[in-house]
Amino acid sequence: MTPSRSAHPVRPLWSSLRWLLSVVGLALSVLAGPASAQFDKPFEAGESAEMKQKRDAMADWLKKNVKGISDRTVKAFADVPRHKYMKAADQKIAYDNKWSGIGWGQTITNPWMVAYMTHLLEVKETDKVLEIGSGSGYQSSILGRLSNHVFSIEVIRPLSERSQKLVKNIGYDKITYRIADGYFGWPEQAPFDKIMVTCAADHIPIPLIQQLKPGGLMLVPVGPTFQRGNIYLVKKEADGTIKRSVVATGTFVPMRRTDRSEE
Numbered sequence: 001m002t003p004s005r006s007a008h009p010v011r012p013l014w015s016s017l018r019w020l021l022s023v024v025g026l027a028l029s030v031l032a033g034p035a036s037a038q039f040d041k042p043f044e045a046g047e048s049a050e051m052k053q054k055r056d057a058m059a060d061w062l063k064k065n066v067k068g069i070s071d072r073t074v075k076a077f078a079d080v081p082r083h084k085y086m087k088a089a090d091q092k093i094a095y096d097n098k099w100s101g102i103g104w105g106q107t108i109t110n111p112w113m114v115a116y117m118t119h120l121l122e123v124k125e126t127d128k129v130l131e132i133g134s135g136s137g138y139q140s141s142i143l144g145r146l147s148n149h150v151f152s153i154e155v156i157r158p159l160s161e162r163s164q165k166l167v168k169n170i171g172y173d174k175i176t177y178r179i180a181d182g183y184f185g186w187p188e189q190a191p192f193d194k195i196m197v198t199c200a201a202d203h204i205p206i207p208l209i210q211q212l213k214p215g216g217l218m219l220v221p222v223g224p225t226f227q228r229g230n231i232y233l234v235k236k237e238a239d240g241t242i243k244r245s246v247v248a249t250g251t252f253v254p255m256r257r258t259d260r261s262e263e
Contacts, residue, residue: 047081047083051081051083051094051095054095055077055081056078057095058077058095058096058097058111059074059075059077061097062077062112062115065112066112066115066119069115069116073115073118073119073123073146074115075145077111077114077115077142079145080141080142080145082094082095082108082111082138083095084170085102085108085136085137085138085141085163086100086102086108087101087102087103102136103159104156104158104159106135106156106159107253108135108136108138109138109252113248113250114138114139114142116248117196117231118139118142118143118146118196120219120247121194121196121219122194123147124146124193125147126147126148127146127147127149127194128147128149128189128191128192128193128213129146129147129151129192129193129194130151130152130153130185130186130189130190130192130194130195130208130211131143131151131152131153131195131196131198132182132183132195132196132197132198132208132255133153133154133182133197133198133199134152134153134154134160134164134177135154135159135163135198136163137152137163137164137166139198140177141167141170141172141175143175143196144167145172147194148174150175151177151178151189151192152175152176152177152178153178153179153180153185153186154177154179154182155179155181155182155256155257155258156179156256160179161179163177164177176189181258182197182199182255183201183205183207183208183255183257184205184207185210185211186211187207187211190211191211191212191213191216192212192213193217194216195208195212195219196218197218197220197221197255198221198252199221199252199255199256200221200223200224200225200229200252200255201220201221202223202255203222204222204234204244205220208220209236209242213236214236215236215237215238216236217233217234217235218232218233218234218235219231219233220234223252225254226251226253228249228250228251229250229251229252230248230249231246231247231248231250232245232246233245233246233247
């Protein structure tokens with residue numbers, strides 16, 4: 001039966017309901033504790049041909065759907081085995097455009113958003129890059145394919161320890177990690193050419209702005225917990241002037257805070 005015109009107003013309501021259900025699903029997923037995962041098993045070198053084909057297909061899809069993305073960035077996504085950073089039960093969706101819970105209230109962001117944010121940073125091989133929120137280690141591994149100077153901070157000790165071991169086992173051993181409150185950045189290593197924040201703050205952290213080089217770029221999500229917020233591209237001009245613009249919206253896990261640094 002062909003729907004009447006009076007049925008059309010139902011569509012926005014259904015769209016809103018789907019968004020609400022996705023937010024509820026995100027909250028339930030990230031609140032769940034660590035489950036059996038690929039990274040909890042002994043490291044296995046190599047991978048199936050099927051996984052390689054799926055990753056190549058994902059990289060091709062990103063090239064078509066992230067406007068202006070460089071071939072160099074696309075190659076990083078074709079190289080890094082995303083499935084190894086995910087729970088074993090979720091590996092079947094590793095190369096779909098989907099996020100997934102990784103335990104400790106954290107997620108691995110969907111590939112499009114990771115690619116889009118990475119693209120906007122325009123990371124060069126010589127750039128000194130700071131990531132706030134190591135999480136699974138996937139984003140830092142992508143950055144590590146683009147720069148030889150990547151520093152990453154995670155506040156959750158067991159998550160950071162697991163991710164550091166995983167990343168090193170896969171072969172990305174030039175990334176430097178720290179367990180600490182990412183809000184304060186990494187003053188001892190500053191200044192940075194690029195800063196990537198992968199969790200939502202309630203404002204743009206001043207310490208991170210201070211640690212950005214003149215001419216540098218920072219991406220930071222700002223918004224309420226488990227609700228859609230703005231992603232800001234912050235640029236520090238040569239004279240120290242700060243310019244910011246909203247480049248996208250998205251839902252991110254909140255920035256966790258602690259009062260002490262854990263080395």
